Amino acid sequence: xxxxxxxxTKLESEIAYFENINLKIESGDIIDSFKIAFKTYGKLNxxxxxxxLVCHALTGDQYVAGNNPITGREGWWSRMVxxxxxxxxxxxxxxxxxxxxxxxxxxxxxxxxxxxxxxxGGNFPxxxxxxxxxxxxxxxxxxxxxxxxxxxxxxxxxxxxxxxAIDFPDKxxxxxxxAGALKHSAQNIAFHEVGxxxxxxxxxxxxxxxxxxxxxxxxxxxxxxxxxxxxxxSENAMHRKFGRKLQSRDIISFGFDADFQVESYLRYQGKxxxxxxxxxxxxxxxxxxDYFDHDETFRKNIExxxxxxxxxxxxxxxxxxxxxxxxxxxxxIVNQLNSLSREVSFLEIDTDKGHDSFxxxxxxxxxxxxxxxxxxxxxxxE
Amino acid sequence: MNKINSIRKDWSLIETLIAEDRKILDIGCGDGxxxxxxENNRNAITHGIELNRDLAANAIARGFNVVHGNAELDLSxxxxxxxxxxxxxxxLQAMMKPKDxxxxxxxxxxxxxxxxxxxxxxxxxxxxLISGKMPVTESLPxxxxxxxxxxxxxxxDFLNLCNEMNIVIEKxxxxxxxxxxxxxxxxxxxxxxxxxxxxxxxxYKNYEPIKIKSSKKVFAKNSVIAN
Numbered sequence: 001x002x003x004x005x006x007x008x009t010k011l012e013s014e015i016a017y018f019e020n021i022n023l024k025i026e027s028g029d030i031i032d033s034f035k036i037a038f039k040t041y042g043k044l045n046x047x048x049x050x051x052x053l054v055c056h057a058l059t060g061d062q063y064v065a066g067n068n069p070i071t072g073r074e075g076w077w078s079r080m081v082x083x084x085x086x087x088x089x090x091x092x093x094x095x096x097x098x099x100x101x102x103x104x105x106x107x108x109x110x111x112x113x114x115x116x117x118x119x120x121g122g123n124f125p126x127x128x129x130x131x132x133x134x135x136x137x138x139x140x141x142x143x144x145x146x147x148x149x150x151x152x153x154x155x156x157x158x159x160x161x162x163x164x165a166i167d168f169p170d171k172x173x174x175x176x177x178x179a180g181a182l183k184h185s186a187q188n189i190a191f192h193e194v195g196x197x198x199x200x201x202x203x204x205x206x207x208x209x210x211x212x213x214x215x216x217x218x219x220x221x222x223x224x225x226x227x228x229x230x231x232x233x234s235e236n237a238m239h240r241k242f243g244r245k246l247q248s249r250d251i252i253s254f255g256f257d258a259d260f261q262v263e264s265y266l267r268y269q270g271k272x273x274x275x276x277x278x279x280x281x282x283x284x285x286x287x288x289x290d291y292f293d294h295d296e297t298f299r300k301n302i303e304x305x306x307x308x309x310x311x312x313x314x315x316x317x318x319x320x321x322x323x324x325x326x327x328x329x330x331x332x333i334v335n336q337l338n339s340l341s342r343e344v345s346f347l348e349i350d351t352d353k354g355h356d357s358f359x360x361x362x363x364x365x366x367x368x369x370x371x372x373x374x375x376x377x378x379x380x381x382e
Numbered sequence: 383m384n385k386i387n388s389i390r391k392d393w394s395l396i397e398t399l400i401a402e403d404r405k406i407l408d409i410g411c412g413d414g415x416x417x418x419x420x421e422n423n424r425n426a427i428t429h430g431i432e433l434n435r436d437l438a439a440n441a442i443a444r445g446f447n448v449v450h451g452n453a454e455l456d457l458s459x460x461x462x463x464x465x466x467x468x469x470x471x472x473x474l475q476a477m478m479k480p481k482d483x484x485x486x487x488x489x490x491x492x493x494x495x496x497x498x499x500x501x502x503x504x505x506x507x508x509x510x511l512i513s514g515k516m517p518v519t520e521s522l523p524x525x526x527x528x529x530x531x532x533x534x535x536x537x538x539d540f541l542n543l544c545n546e547m548n549i550v551i552e553k554x555x556x557x558x559x560x561x562x563x564x565x566x567x568x569x570x571x572x573x574x575x576x577x578x579x580x581x582x583x584x585x586y587k588n589y590e591p592i593k594i595k596s597s598k599k600v601f602a603k604n605s606v607i608a609n
């Protein structure tokens with residue numbers, strides 16, 4: 001396999017091109033060529049033992065730390081990744097790539113179809129978490145890294161970490177799985193479906209061909225984001241943050257303006273989201289999450305894998321107020337691993353910040369990630 | 383003995399009951415102190431369960447395999463005979479269903495190690511006799527209305543329960559309140575009177591150790607170069 005690398009100065013990102021590789025994806029489709037946009041932080045050591053792959057969540061990107069040129073803001077996990085941070089880039093070589101199907105430089109519906117000057121749009125094949133991980137594994141291979149020390153992710157990132165443990169256990173030593181599950185639940189699929197319907201019922205969406213007129217289905221995409229955002233919070237956190245406080249007024253308007261702060265906040269979230277995310281990509285990635293299901297198969301995959309996976313260590317973390325990926329879902333993974341006597345650690349962190357907790361200030365999360373990584377790294381580095 | 387010393391003493395006695403290279407589950411493992419000791423001194427592979435969130439987080443951050451959970455609910459997930467030893471140190475008296483826990487220990491582990499404060503110790507008997515109030519001692523330092531210890535029992539009670547459950551007592555160590563150590567099975571008279579704390583190594587019959595595959599060096603440092 002010959003991979004071509006370039007640097008995209010506008011995206012401030014490295015791009016890996018996999019040409020004529022004929023990637024067979026789970027749906028049966030074949031993607032003949034694709035590219036993956038990625039960022040790296042820190043230095044790979046001489047023995048190449050200190051590489052960590054961070055997997056981003058649904059609307060994340062490769063900008064895990066440092067500046068994100070698309071938003072002009074700090075990377076999405078800059079509180080976790082950096083020099084002397086829990087994922088310490090003085091010690092570890094951190095790689096974060098935009099998933100296949102994403103919209104921050106990797107091949108996805110927004111990008112031009114191979115050998116044409118038209119974007120994929122709705123012609124992009126339906127991809128899965130397994131396909132994303134397959135593409136990541138090719139990236140890691142092309143970077144000449146034989147074994148990752150760790151794969152870390154929250155939410156959709158946790159799904160990828162789990163998929164790594166299933167598909168490529170021989171290429172990793174441990175995973176940190178935060179706020180995830182063996183499967184996407186019916187309720188979660190339902191919320192995603194409402195989001196997709198909002199996008200697809202926007203007249204500007206035009207079966208995914210909105211880019212032909214340089215338009216964006218802003219209304220649909222922002223509504224999708226508003227719905228999703230509610231699921232990332234908790235009732236307590238929302239009450240603590242907004243209560244019934246009014247926005248820029250002293251009395252209610254008896255109209256449909258954003259009277260309440262919570263309304264104004266959601267509208268802002270929706271509006272700023274359309275500036276950075278592609279509507280079609282949102283459809284494809286939510287679908288990939290919906291298709292994720294290892295409920296029946298995980299135990300068998302781990303127990304009877306042709307790939308040795310006995311060495312794998314798992315750190316599973318959940319949050320008390322996360323109702324999108326509740327603790328019970330994490331415990332199912334822990335139970336199955338314990339029943340197979342695998343090396344698993346589990347912590348439920350007490351917080352009212354909901355599913356989004358993994359992105360927010362949670363000192364206990366920092367402590368366990370930092371300690372888990374440094375102590376387990378010390379063991380292999382002896 | 384103060385509480386910390388008593389726990390340290392407990393751990394060092396537990397260590398004497400454990401063979402090298404074994405797989406161990408420590409129930410109520412705290413921040414992993416005993417696990418650390420057994421990894422260092424016995425080359426053990428250790429797993430732990432801890433109910434207290436902060437202690438569990440500490441243990442995980444120190445690199446141990448610890449599941450934050452409740453032993454009374456979570457032991458069922460472990461497979462039969464998946465550990466060589468299951469350790470329950472100073473916790474049986476705090477369990478809702480001590481008998482169920484005991485049988486779970488010996489389902490999961492080939493052997494179980496159980497330690498507990500003896501409620502039959504003469505100081506406790508004397509306190510109750512003289513003051514007529516529930517005893518408060520160094521090893522049982524809580525008032526009756528604010529204690530995690532909900533099932534008080536003596537060595538005699540424990541021996542009877544083991545007998546009833548067909549559990550074999552392989553070894554038993556008693557400690558006096560001054561920290562003097564003796565073999566409970568050999569000292570017949572007054573054992574239940576003078577033993578302050580007791581440690582038992584238990585099993586059903588037909589114990590075979592689990593063979594640990596060496597997995598400590600997964601990373602061959604030169605593997606990349608060799609290829």
